[in-house]
Amino acid sequence: MGPRPQKQPRRPLDPHPVTTLGPQLRAIRENIGFTLPDMDAICGLQTGYLSQLERGRIQKPSPDVLAKLAETYQVDFTHLMQLAGYKVPPPKPPIKRHTLEGQALDATALTAREEQELFRYLHLILREKG
Incomplete structure (x- = not known):
């Protein structure tokens, strides 16, 4: 993986976020200003695969793919897992310690x-x- 190009967002994020994985991934990528070929160079995911993922033709990518995308886009991995249909345990409440x-x-x-x-x-x- 090469260094991540620094690009400026093209447009503000939609105040009504997309709730399906593919369109959300596309919205994040476009907001960051990355192209599909940029993503291939940055995280090694092929342009055709990402295109199919963003269009919803691939609906449940592997956790490894989601981890790469979460790291590249700097978004929550657990959220991407949920959007892909994986069961994610709820966060544990903090333990109150009195000592x-x-x-x-x-x-x-x-x-x-x-x-x-x-x-x-x-x-x-x-x-x-x-």
Whole structure:
């Protein structure tokens, strides 16, 4: 994949978004200002395949294709999956944490190892306090 060309949008997005995959993909591509050949060069999806997808002749592309498009267009992958008819689990509600450790974990995205180190440090501080 080569560098993504920087283009200016040609027209504002429609305030009434399209609810089927193909036309929505076409609207996004045209709004960004990419042509079908641009997309072939950027993400390696052939012009003919993208054309069929945008016209609705291909209605359920693979998740790999949708991932490439989501990354290229900088749109939500889950939304494209839903438009293609894939079942997507609903987002999990955030867990309410009432402990000091839980509040610290909610404040930042930590790796499992960082969580363990943070717990050790907090427990050390609490033991020293009393």
